[in-house]
Amino acid sequence: MCRRFHDSREQARALSLMPYAFHNTTFAVRYHVSMKAAVYHRYGPPEVVRVEEVETPNPGDNQIRVRVHASTVSSGDWRARSLEVPRGMGFAGRLIFGLFRPRQPILGTELSGIVESVGKDVITFDVGDKVFADRGTGMGAHAEYIVLDEDAPIAGIPDNLSFEEAAALCFGGTVALDFLQKHGDIQPGQRVLINGASGTTGTALVQIAKHFGAEVTAVCSTRNVDLVSELGADHVVDYTSEDFSQNGEKYDLIADTAGTAPWHRAKDSLSDTGRLLVVLGGLSDMVLAPIRSKKNGKQVISTVAGSSAERCRRLAQLAADGIYKPVIDRVYPLEEIAEAHAHVDTGGKVGSVVITMPILSA
Numbered sequence: 001m002c003r004r005f006h007d008s009r010e011q012a013r014a015l016s017l018m019p020y021a022f023h024n025t026t027f028a029v030r031y032h033v034s035m036k037a038a039v040y041h042r043y044g045p046p047e048v049v050r051v052e053e054v055e056t057p058n059p060g061d062n063q064i065r066v067r068v069h070a071s072t073v074s075s076g077d078w079r080a081r082s083l084e085v086p087r088g089m090g091f092a093g094r095l096i097f098g099l100f101r102p103r104q105p106i107l108g109t110e111l112s113g114i115v116e117s118v119g120k121d122v123i124t125f126d127v128g129d130k131v132f133a134d135r136g137t138g139m140g141a142h143a144e145y146i147v148l149d150e151d152a153p154i155a156g157i158p159d160n161l162s163f164e165e166a167a168a169l170c171f172g173g174t175v176a177l178d179f180l181q182k183h184g185d186i187q188p189g190q191r192v193l194i195n196g197a198s199g200t201t202g203t204a205l206v207q208i209a210k211h212f213g214a215e216v217t218a219v220c221s222t223r224n225v226d227l228v229s230e231l232g233a234d235h236v237v238d239y240t241s242e243d244f245s246q247n248g249e250k251y252d253l254i255a256d257t258a259g260t261a262p263w264h265r266a267k268d269s270l271s272d273t274g275r276l277l278v279v280l281g282g283l284s285d286m287v288l289a290p291i292r293s294k295k296n297g298k299q300v301i302s303t304v305a306g307s308s309a310e311r312c313r314r315l316a317q318l319a320a321d322g323i324y325k326p327v328i329d330r331v332y333p334l335e336e337i338a339e340a341h342a343h344v345d346t347g348g349k350v351g352s353v354v355i356t357m358p359i360l361s362a
């Protein structure tokens, strides 16, 4: 029987549901056969990541399948691939990523793309929606397709962002909102220092701290001084020639994304009620944080940023309003995934390293 569709969107949706509806049929098998993905089967250097053909995932009733257009190689991907984790976190790292080998062979913590099919109970998204999403430690975004729960951290892409920019919204943006607002209780007029201001999390922290009305001091190396100023930093400390902990200034919040401003170095630069936000720290920072916080009015917060659909929508709004724009260092096609990892391994990326899927890089 031939069915007429009212518009191309309805037709696209019906076609995209067919493989799901007949998922045991030859048609479904052919339709879903395989996709390209960057896969790793053991921990190690960039070369352990290779592009392979893997099975295309199918959405369940409450899931959507997204045709991925872009993703990033984040510092999270670097840690999951190399198992280089902060001091004392080795066992925790293996528990998260896989005891003897990677549990999730496809890296990729964040993505942008277009909804390509939806499960029968999905009501929030429709085929054709442009979305970005945060996968966190669930990963899997370095692939042509990804299946996501409808209520996962996903939001629509604002019109003023490219797929490349949208793919880079979450990793830094989530850290910035979580640490500054939830844990830092940032207030207008406060003095905020961002140590490691030029990376993915640092560039987001600078922009979003400015949005909250803070007076921002950015700490970075010489080559990134102009960048962080352009992002809105009121003051810049070039750590190659100046030590922020020795200049006598006091800050209400110090966010450390570089791991070079631990408690013993930062405490005298905090105001009487100041908070040290440990974005990058070892196990001891996490364990000792509550003890150190009780000693005086100063606090240490060492935690892992949490993601949600609500937070993604907030980031989308900040981007739509021109308040937060991800900084992009380099863009690599999926085929050059090992080169992208090698660049991230230098530890000197500026903002985010983006991966484009064949649909964009063709």
Ligand SMILES: NC(=O)c1ccc[n+]([C@@H]2O[C@H](COP(=O)([O-])OP(=O)(O)OC[C@H]3O[C@@H](n4cnc5c(N)ncnc54)[C@H](OP(=O)(O)O)[C@@H]3O)[C@@H](O)[C@H]2O)c1
Pocket: 074, 075, 076, 079, 171, 175, 195, 196, 197, 198, 199, 200, 201, 202, 219, 220, 221, 222, 224, 239, 257, 258, 260, 278, 279, 280, 303, 304, 305, 306, 347, 348, 349, 350, 351
């Ligand atoms: N707690 C959480 O929830 C959470 C979430 C996400 C990420 N993280 C962690 O946060 C860290 C940063 O992530 P990221 O993605 O922003 O990394 P990134 O993009 O690689 O940026 C790190 C930055 O640190 C700067 N840096 C290096 N040495 C420095 C120093 N001595 N003083 C000041 N800055 C220095 C570098 O800038 P220059 O080139 O200017 O030196 C670099 O841009 C990672 O280790 C990651 O694992 C934690």
